[in-house]
Amino acid sequence: MPQGKVETVPQDGLTTRQRRNQPVLAVHTGPGKGKSTAAFGMAMRAWNQGFPVGVFQFVKSAKWKVGEEQTMLALNEVHERTGAGGPVEWHKMGQGWSWLRRSDDAEQDHAEAARDGWREIARRLSVEQHRFYVLDEFTYPLKWGWIDVDEVVETLVNRPGNQHVIITGRDAPQALMDAADLVTEMTKVKHPMDSGRKGQRGIEW
Amino acid sequence: MPQGKVETVPQDGLTTRQRRNQPVLAVHTGPGKGKSTAAFGMAMRAWNQGFPVGVFQFVKSAKWKVGEEQTMLALNEVHERTGAGGPVEWHKMGQGWSWLRRSDDAEQDHAEAARDGWREIARRLSVEQHRFYVLDEFTYPLKWGWIDVDEVVETLVNRPGNQHVIITGRDAPQALMDAADLVTEMTKVKHPMDSGRKGQRGIEW
Numbered sequence: 572m573p574q575g576k577v578e579t580v581p582q583d584g585l586t587t588r589q590r591r592n593q594p595v596l597a598v599h600t601g602p603g604k605g606k607s608t609a610a611f612g613m614a615m616r617a618w619n620q621g622f623p624v625g626v627f628q629f630v631k632s633a634k635w636k637v638g639e640e641q642t643m644l645a646l647n648e649v650h651e652r653t654g655a656g657g658p659v660e661w662h663k664m665g666q667g668w669s670w671l672r673r674s675d676d677a678e679q680d681h682a683e684a685a686r687d688g689w690r691e692i693a694r695r696l697s698v699e700q701h702r703f704y705v706l707d708e709f710t711y712p713l714k715w716g717w718i719d720v721d722e723v724v725e726t727l728v729n730r731p732g733n734q735h736v737i738i739t740g741r742d743a744p745q746a747l748m749d750a751a752d753l754v755t756e757m758t759k760v761k762h763p764m765d766s767g768r769k770g771q772r773g774i775e776w
Numbered sequence: 777m778p779q780g781k782v783e784t785v786p787q788d789g790l791t792t793r794q795r796r797n798q799p800v801l802a803v804h805t806g807p808g809k810g811k812s813t814a815a816f817g818m819a820m821r822a823w824n825q826g827f828p829v830g831v832f833q834f835v836k837s838a839k840w841k842v843g844e845e846q847t848m849l850a851l852n853e854v855h856e857r858t859g860a861g862g863p864v865e866w867h868k869m870g871q872g873w874s875w876l877r878r879s880d881d882a883e884q885d886h887a888e889a890a891r892d893g894w895r896e897i898a899r900r901l902s903v904e905q906h907r908f909y910v911l912d913e914f915t916y917p918l919k920w921g922w923i924d925v926d927e928v929v930e931t932l933v934n935r936p937g938n939q940h941v942i943i944t945g946r947d948a949p950q951a952l953m954d955a956a957d958l959v960t961e962m963t964k965v966k967h968p969m970d971s972g973r974k975g976q977r978g979i980e981w
Contacts, residue, residue: 599810608817609810612977615820616843619850638821645824645854645861646847655850664973696884703978730875735979754965755808761959773810773908774800774818774940 596736596751597725600657600710600743603757609638610737611706617703617735618646618656625701628663629740630708638773657702664688685712689723696730703735710740713747720744800940801956802914803930805915806946807960813913815910815942816844821849822940823861832893833868834945835913842977862907869893890917894928902937908940915945918952929955 597613599606614624626643628636640661646661660671664684668693689712695701710719724746727736736748748754801817803813831848833841845866858919867874869889875896894917900906906925917923929951932941945954951958 593976595976598780601963602840604958605810605814605817605960607805609814609962610817611820612810612815612817612844613814614845616980617978619843619846622978638824639817641824642851643863646850649850649854649944656847743934748965751966753809755810756961756963756965757808757810757814758806758961760953760961761956771798771800773822773827775821 583603586697593752594730594733595753596745597735597753597755598710598737598743598748598751599737599755599757600741600748601756601758602741603759605757606739607636607639607705607707609757610739611643611753613624613737614643614647614659614703614705618643618650621657621700622735623657624659624703624705625695626659626661626705626707627692627709628661628707629685629688629712630664636707660701662688672741682712682715682717684716689718695727696726696736699732699734701734704737704764706736706738708740709738710743710747713744714740714742720763721747723747724750781826798957799938800958801820802805802940802951802958802960803915803948803956804942804944804960804962805946805953806961806963807946808964810962811946812841812844812910812912813960814904815912816848819864819908819910819941820851821828821850822908823848823855825863827940828905829864829908830908831864831899831912832865832897833912833915834893834917835868835869836898841912865906867893870931870952887917887920887922890922893894894900894923901931901939901941901977904939905936906939907969908943909942910945911941914943915948915952918949919945919947925951963981 597610598733599609614626615617617624624643626640643659643661646656650656650658668684668688670690671687692704696704713720713723728750730736730767738751743754799927802815804814805893816831821829822829828847831845849862853859855861855863873889873893873896876892896908897911901909918928933955935941943956948959
């Protein structure tokens with residue numbers, strides 16, 4: 572349903588256009604499905620607007636997102652071939668971040684790999700490399716103490732320009748939710764795995 | 777995170793493979809964002825598996841999904857050009873269902889238009905026309921009594937073959953949730969419109 576109705580008009584001295592174009596920091600959290608899936612659905616919109624999209628997967632088990640990855644890369648090819656939409660980059664921690672190209676990826680410490688990923692994202696934010704970022708499952712390295720939450724929040728809050736950032740994963744830290752413009756919690760009401768069904772192609776991947 | 781662990785193994789006489797390939801009926805409901813967006817994210821996966829995808833929008837205001845529509849149609853073009861992925865059809869009630877091609881769309885009664893849409897979907901399910909269906913905002917015509925919930929549930933439960941159906945919208949009827957394999961509720965924790973910000977391109981559309 573259209574949700575264009577604002578509940579209050581803030582006295583912030585901004586015009587509607589200025590307020591409209593503020594960058595969004597969104598968090599998809601909670602125990603239910605759809606956190607990442609909704610982020611990739613948002614990435615479809617961003618692509619269609621011609622925004623450069625960067626996806627960063629903070630999880631070792633990359634096979635669960637292969638459908639989204641292939642599809643986003645197909646959209647990148649559409650962009651390169653026809654100029655429609657925007658460019659898409661997809662980076663996975665699980666294979667060693669591609670910009671590092673280390674030979675010892677398999678041996679790399681997970682915590683250090685997560686920190687490498689965050690450092691690169693912070694660098695990209697500072698130079699406004701993308702317009703739309705998905706930090707997929709990024710709550711886990713925060714939760715596990717691998718990356719400092721305060722530093723992340725400070726970097727995100729102070730990012731320049733008009734860069735949208737979507738962070739997914741369970742148990743988002745409170746400081747991150749406090750800093751976010753949009754927080755959605757996905758709650759599991761019923762899941763096929765509860766009755767002993769396993770994931771299947773085209774649905775889970 | 778990988779969610780391949782099943783909590784119980786049912787005594788239903790099915791092999792894991794048989795159980796894995798059961799068609800899924802999913803409902804995305806609740807007051808939060810991401811219900812439709814997650815459905816379109818799932819459609820990306822289905823597309824990547826080569827599943828024929830059919831999207832049916834049960835809402836008059838089509839502009840809010842233009843990003844997803846353009847992107848899904850770009851994927852359809854990739855399919856037609858290269859054979860990758862699956863074919864995608866996108867149908868909107870708001871413009872008069874394309875298969876009806878009536879000249880009096882603007883005058884058509886909304887309730888009758890919704891019923892026409894459901895009749896066509898039931899027909900497509902009976903001939904297994906698609907493999908993955910998004911019935912977007914379909915809970916509203918059910919809630920408003922325009923379409924009979926019991927008939928919908930019976931048709932969905934008895935659909936032939938292996939057709940996945942994702943239904944989105946607030947206030948899903950209990951009978952539909954009871955029939956579904958997967959129910960996710962999206963809860964709004966915080967939304968930019970609460971503080972007077974309006975929707976913007978690349979985020980809301």
